[in-house]
Amino acid sequence: MSSLRYLAGLIALLFALPLSAEDLSMTLRTQQETKPGSGRYHRLTREESWRPEHTAIIVCDMWNLHGCRNAVLRGQEFAPRLNDLLAKARAEGVTIIHAPSGCMGFYADHPARKRAQATPKAADVPEGITSWCYQIPSEEMDNYPLDQSDGGVDDDPEEHAAWAAELSKISDKPRTPWTRQTELLTIDPEQDFISDKGDEVWSILSAGEIDNVILTGVHTNMCVLGRPFGLRQLAQHGKNVVLMRDMTDTMYNPKSWPFVSHFTGTDRIVSHIEKYVCPTVTSDQILGGEAFTYAKDNRPHVVIVMAEDEYETNQTLPEFASSYLGKDFRVSYVYGSETERNDIPGLDEALESADVLLLSVRRRALPPQQMEAVRSYISAGKPVIGIRTACHAFGLRGASPPTGTETWEKFDPEVFGGNYHGHHNNKITSQVSVIEEAQESPLLTGISAEPFTQQGSLYQVSPLADGTSVLMTAAIEGQPAEPVAWTFTRADGGKSFFTSLGHKTDFDNPAFQRLLLNSVYWAAGREVPEAFDLTKYEPPMKKI
Structure with missing residues (x-):
C-alpha cells in the first residue's frame, strides 16, 4: 500500500500545477463542407476554454540539423518564438512534451527522458499507436494537396551541394544528420517530458488527465501528421488535438505539383488538416502579440x-x-x-x-x-x-x-x-x-x-x-x-x-x-508579369 501511495504522490508531483492558473482562451479554426459532396468548404472558427492542467504541447522533431538547409533555417527562424511560447505555457501549467524522433539516446540520462520512462503505462493505450499513421479515413475524401514524393527539399542545388558537403564533415549520416533537439528550445528538467514513442506519450497524457493537445514543430506534411504521437493518431483516438499552424513548416519543393511557393504549400497542408484531421490555432492565443510569419513570406x-x-x-x-x-x-x-x-x-x-x-x-x-x-x-x-x-x-x-x-x-x-x-x-x-x-x-x-x-x-x-x-x-x-x-x-x-x-x-x-x-x-500593388504560363497542371495520383 505504501508503494502505491508513493507512486500516486509521484504522479501528482509530476503534474503539479498552480492552483491559480487561468483557462486558456483558444480560437479553433476548422473547415466544414458547404454541403455534402460539394468539395467546397467554409472556414469557421469556434471559441474554447481549456484548463492548463488538462493541456499539453508536443514539440515534434525540432532537430538540431536536417539534410535540407532551408528546413534548418526556417526552423531556426520560428524556434525563438516557440521557445517563448513553451515558457509561458509551462508557467501557466501546461505540460510540455519534447519529441525529437530518433534522438532518445542523446537524452538517456536527462531527467525529462527518465520522467517519461517512469510514467506508468496507461490502461487505455490504443492499438497501433506505436506505429506511423499514413492516413485516416476522412482523408480519403480528397486528393492529397502536395506532391512530396521528392522528399520536399527546396534548397538551391548549389547551396544544397555545399550543405551536404558540410554535413559530411560532421556526420556519418548526412541525409539524416540530426542527433538532438535544437538548442534554441529549452527543456525544463524539473517539469518537461522527452519521448518519441506513441505509447509513452499517450501514457503521459493519460496520467495527467490531458485531453487537449497542441502539436508544434516540423514537418507538417510528414512527421507532424504521421508520427505515432502525431495529429492523425491523436485525432482518431479521441484527443482534442490541434495544430499550431504558425509554429510549423512543410517539406515541399515548389518545383513539384502544384508548383506554388513553399509557403503556399504549407497553407495547402494546413487547409487539408482543417478539413479532414483536426482544427488549427496560432501562437498569439497563448503568447499574445501577432501570429508568426516568416520574413520571406511577403505574399499579399x-x-x-x-x-x-x-x-x-x-x-x-x-x-x-x-x-x-x-x-x-x-x-x-x-x-x-x-x-x-x-x-x-x-x-x-x-x-x-x-x-x-x-x-x-x-x-x-x-x-x-x-x-x-x-x-x-x-x-x-x-x-x-x-x-x-x-x-x-x-x-x-x-x-x-x-x-x-x-x-x-x-x-x-x-x-x-x-x-x-x-x-x-x-x-x-x-x-x-x-x-x-x-x-x-x-x-x-x-x-x-x-x-x-x-x-x-x-x-x-x-x-x-x-x-x-x-x-x-x-x-x-x-x-x-x-x-x-x-x-x-x-x-x-x-x-x-x-x-x-x-x-x-x-x-x-x-x-x-x-x-x-x-x-x-x-x-496588390505588385508588378504585373510580362509573361505568365497559363498552363494548368493536373495533380499526380494521390500519394501521401
Whole structure:
C-alpha cells in the first residue's frame, strides 16, 4: 500500500500545477463542407476554454540539423518564438512534451527522458499507436494537396551541394544528420517530458488527465501528421488535438505539383488538416502579440468571396486561383451559405487580414457583422476586384432586406463607379475590344488587341462615374458599345477594378485569364508579369 501511495504522490508531483492558473482562451479554426459532396468548404472558427492542467504541447522533431538547409533555417527562424511560447505555457501549467524522433539516446540520462520512462503505462493505450499513421479515413475524401514524393527539399542545388558537403564533415549520416533537439528550445528538467514513442506519450497524457493537445514543430506534411504521437493518431483516438499552424513548416519543393511557393504549400497542408484531421490555432492565443510569419513570406492575402447561383464561379474562381495565384499570393476562399441565402460564413474573419478582395456575389443581404466587415475593409482604402454580378452584390433592387440583415444598394456606384441597369439578351454574344488609349495599362499586359467573343449577356452600364478609366468595351449589332472592364478611384482613395466578364466560358479564354490575373497583381500593388504560363497542371495520383 505504501508503494502505491508513493507512486500516486509521484504522479501528482509530476503534474503539479498552480492552483491559480487561468483557462486558456483558444480560437479553433476548422473547415466544414458547404454541403455534402460539394468539395467546397467554409472556414469557421469556434471559441474554447481549456484548463492548463488538462493541456499539453508536443514539440515534434525540432532537430538540431536536417539534410535540407532551408528546413534548418526556417526552423531556426520560428524556434525563438516557440521557445517563448513553451515558457509561458509551462508557467501557466501546461505540460510540455519534447519529441525529437530518433534522438532518445542523446537524452538517456536527462531527467525529462527518465520522467517519461517512469510514467506508468496507461490502461487505455490504443492499438497501433506505436506505429506511423499514413492516413485516416476522412482523408480519403480528397486528393492529397502536395506532391512530396521528392522528399520536399527546396534548397538551391548549389547551396544544397555545399550543405551536404558540410554535413559530411560532421556526420556519418548526412541525409539524416540530426542527433538532438535544437538548442534554441529549452527543456525544463524539473517539469518537461522527452519521448518519441506513441505509447509513452499517450501514457503521459493519460496520467495527467490531458485531453487537449497542441502539436508544434516540423514537418507538417510528414512527421507532424504521421508520427505515432502525431495529429492523425491523436485525432482518431479521441484527443482534442490541434495544430499550431504558425509554429510549423512543410517539406515541399515548389518545383513539384502544384508548383506554388513553399509557403503556399504549407497553407495547402494546413487547409487539408482543417478539413479532414483536426482544427488549427496560432501562437498569439497563448503568447499574445501577432501570429508568426516568416520574413520571406511577403505574399499579399487575396480573399475570394463567391455567392452567386448563375455562373458557377464557386468552381471557376478556385480553379483559376489554384492554377495561377499560388506562387505570389496567399489565397482564402469564402462561400455563400447553401442553406441561408443571406449569409457568407467566415467573411468577417477572412477580411481581417485581407490585402485584396475579389468579389463574385449576386444580390445578397448580409448580417450586420459581415456587412460591417465589408464596409470597414473598403473604407480603409483597400483594393477591390469585382467580376460579373459583383456590381449588384449587396443590393435587392431597393426591396427591404430580411430581418437581421443589411443591404448596400449603392455598392456599384460607390465601389466600382458603375451604373448597372440591366443586360442584353442572354443568347446574343458580343465582341470585346481593347480601348486603344488604354493599351499601355498594366492591366492589359499580355492581352492581344484582337477582339474576342463574350458568351455571356452584355451588361448595360453606361454612363460610368467620374474617376473611371475604361479598358475594354463590347458591342452587339445595332446597339451602342458598353464598357466591360474599367478601373475606378473611390471617394475613400482606394482603387477598384471591375469587369462584367466572368461567364463560365470566359475562364477558358486566355484574354480573360490574363485580365483577371493582371487585376490581382495590380490591386496588390505588385508588378504585373510580362509573361505568365497559363498552363494548368493536373495533380499526380494521390500519394501521401
